[in-house]
Amino acid sequence: xxxxxxxxxxxxxxxxxxLSAYTMGAFSSKNHMPVDGKTVLITGASxxxxxxxxxxxxxxxxxxxxxxxxxxxxxxSLAEIKAAARNPQTQRFHxxxxxxxxxxxxxxxxxxxxxxxxxxxxxxxxxVAGKSTPDxxxxxxxxxxxxxxxxxxxxxxxxxxxxxxxxxxxxxPVLPEPKHLIFTSSVxxxxxxxxxGPYSPAxxxxxxxxxxxxxxxxMYPQKVKIHVVYPGSIQSPGFDRENKTKPKITQIxxxxxxxxxxxxxxxxxxxxxxxxxxxxxxxFLGHVLRWSALGGSPRNNWFVDTIMCWILQxxxxxxxxxMFGKIRKFAKENGHPxxxxxxxxxx
Ligand SMILES: NC(=O)C1=CN([C@@H]2O[C@H](COP(=O)(O)OP(=O)(O)OC[C@H]3O[C@@H](n4cnc5c(N)ncnc54)[C@H](OP(=O)(O)O)[C@@H]3O)[C@@H](O)[C@H]2O)C=CC1
Ligand SMILES: CCCCCCCCCCCCCCCC(=O)[C@@H](N)CO
Numbered sequence: 001x002x003x004x005x006x007x008x009x010x011x012x013x014x015x016x017x018x019l020s021a022y023t024m025g026a027f028s029s030k031n032h033m034p035v036d037g038k039t040v041l042i043t044g045a046s047x048x049x050x051x052x053x054x055x056x057x058x059x060x061x062x063x064x065x066x067x068x069x070x071x072x073x074x075x076x077s078l079a080e081i082k083a084a085a086r087n088p089q090t091q092r093f094h095x096x097x098x099x100x101x102x103x104x105x106x107x108x109x110x111x112x113x114x115x116x117x118x119x120x121x122x123x124x125x126x127x128v129a130g131k132s133t134p135d136x137x138x139x140x141x142x143x144x145x146x147x148x149x150x151x152x153x154x155x156x157x158x159x160x161x162x163x164x165x166x167x168x169x170x171x172x173p174v175l176p177e178p179k180h181l182i183f184t185s186s187v188x189x190x191x192x193x194x195x196x197g198p199y200s201p202a203x204x205x206x207x208x209x210x211x212x213x214x215x216x217x218x219m220y221p222q223k224v225k226i227h228v229v230y231p232g233s234i235q236s237p238g239f240d241r242e243n244k245t246k247p248k249i250t251q252i253x254x255x256x257x258x259x260x261x262x263x264x265x266x267x268x269x270x271x272x273x274x275x276x277x278x279x280x281x282x283x284f285l286g287h288v289l290r291w292s293a294l295g296g297s298p299r300n301n302w303f304v305d306t307i308m309c310w311i312l313q314x315x316x317x318x319x320x321x322x323m324f325g326k327i328r329k330f331a332k333e334n335g336h337p338x339x340x341x342x343x344x345x346x347x
Contacts, residue, residue, distance in 0.1 A: 032225075032276030033180055035124065036061030036086070039117050041110075043100055043159065044129030044184075045081075046073040048236030052266035053126065054081045058093070060270075061086040065094045065113045065122075068129060092116075100129045100155030101147075106162035114166075121172070125163045126182040127156040130203075131238060134246040137197025139341045145198040152202035156183050157209060164213070168220040178223035182273065183210055187232045187257075187286050190293035194327060195250025211297050214278065229269045229280045230290065233259040245342050249330045253323060257285050275300075288312060 040057050044050035045066035054064050058081045066081065068074055074095040085091045094116050098109050113122060130152045133144060160181060166172070167179045185203040192200035210228045217224050233239065233254065243251075260268075265282050272280030277300045281290045291305065292312040299305040334340045 030276075031274045033124070033270075033273045037063075037090075038123035039063040039065070039113075039120065040124040040126065041065040041067065041113050041122050042126040042128055043067040043098075043155070044127075046070060046077040046095075048128075048238050049184075049231065049234050049262040049265045049269075050126075050128035051077050051080070052262040053128065053269065055084045056263075056266050056270055058082070058091065059084045059086055061091065062124075063092045063117070065096060065116065067096050067098050067100070067109065069097060069099050071095075071097050100127075100159070101150040103154070104158065106158040109159075110162050110166060121167065121179075122163070124180040124182070125159060126180075126184070127159050128184045129155050130184060132186075132196065132199040132242045134195045134242055134250055135198055136195065136247060136337050136341055139337055140198055145201070148198045149202045149205075152199065153205045153209075156206055160209065160213065164217070164224060167224055168217070168222045172222055174221045175223065178225045180225050180227065180273070181213075182227045182229060184229050184231070187230050187281070187289045189230060190289040193250060193253045193323070195247040195253070207297070210278075214298055225276075227273055227278060227280060229272070229282065230286055231260070231265050231269070232257045232283050232286050234262055234265050235259045236262050247342060248340065249327060252326055252330065258283065288315070292316060 035057050038061075040054075040062045042050055042054050042057075042064065043066075045054040045064075046068040050066075050068075054066050054077070058064050064081055066074060066077060074097060078093055078095050082088075082093050085093075094113070096109060096112055098105050100106075110122070114120070131148065132152075133148065135144060137145070160183075163181060183206045185206045186200070188196050188200040189204040189207045192204070207228060210226050213226050217226065239259070260283055268282035269280055272282070278298050279290055279294075279300065281287045287308075291308040292315065294305060294309050
């Protein structure tokens with residue numbers, strides 16, 4: 001015999017479950033970033049996650065322009081991307097060699113891509129090109145931080161400036177479907193760890209730029225959606241290179257981060273884009289670090305994000321002493337950092 005109060009609790013629990021299922025997107029399968037027949041420009045697509053993303057977008061029907069410096073790698077990558085096309089008869093593919101760390105590289109690059117695209121505007125621009133050379137911030141020359149800023153921050157900022165001016169100029173058409181600009185940051189933007197000092201500030205700067213742009217773009221009649229992808233460790237050619245200079249303590253601290261394949265990261269990022277997410281994390285540690293550091297950034301989901309942000313503030317009570325404990329133990333055993341900085345670092 002159920003008392004009225006039990007029935008009431010069951011009803012409330014049911015309503016909460018429904019509400020959370022609804023807010024978690026269980027009833028909405030809308031694709032917020034359809035790419036079939038659209039044209040995507042993607043930088044850093046000759047290797048690693050950019051190449052995987054380009055191939056997966058081709059398989060979903062996109063025309064793709066890939067950008068990086070090395071032409072033979074671009075050609076090889078383009079062949080692979082072409083082979084994955086969904087509609088080989090109608091889809092088109094192209095590469096452009098450019099160095100994204102150079103000032104003002106983006107305007108002429110975009111002009112070339114538009115000309116190739118039968119003078120049609122680009123639909124999606126994804127900045128993936130990036131590079132990390134881990135080292136101790138104090139021991140490494142300061143020029144290393146400048147170089148990392150040039151590629152990781154300026155490489156995307158130049159592109160954002162040029163493409164948004166293109167999409168949002170007064171004569172540009174106001175279309176029902178949004179354009180998409182995607183940045184590729186790193187979970188280190190949420191929680192930087194020692195050894196990535198020359199790199200993390202550039203990736204964190206991308207977050208601040210994106211948080212500004214989502215506000216600024218509200219003021220234009222044209223619709224542009226900003227997204228930021230935050231990968232953890234990716235088993236890419238770049239990862240193999242960075243491991244050569246990565247300090248031991250950095251390896252110890254990032255041990256708990258499972259390395260993902262470029263394909264898995266690209267698939268998960270595209271899944272987040274299709275769900276319409278703003279900040280996209282591609283693995284569990286990434287979700288955790290996003291919740292642990294969300295601040296005033298727009299939410300993907302008010303219900304889930306609010307509860308998880310709240311829980312994660314408690315998790316730091318255990319995580320921070322653990323991380324600092326590892327650093328202090330390492331320092332005690334190894335002495336002054338000058339002694340254990342890896343050889344082979346540029347000096
Ligand atoms: N690997 C990892 O663990 C993580 C990586 N990231 C970020 O994800 C992105 C992809 O990383 P990953 O898959 O490792 O990439 P890779 O290092 O394997 O590949 C980098 C790509 O960018 C291109 N590139 C590098 N420098 C320039 C430049 N100056 N101008 C134009 N293109 C350039 C490269 O081609 P070329 O050399 O021919 O120019 C290549 O196509 C990067 O932004 C990276 O910072 C984030 C978190 C973790
Ligand atoms: C409550 C919170 C728990 C905290 C746990 C902390 C674990 C830290 C893991 C750091 C992972 C770093 C991946 C670097 C990826 C990257 O960007 C480079 N490989 C550059 O290419």
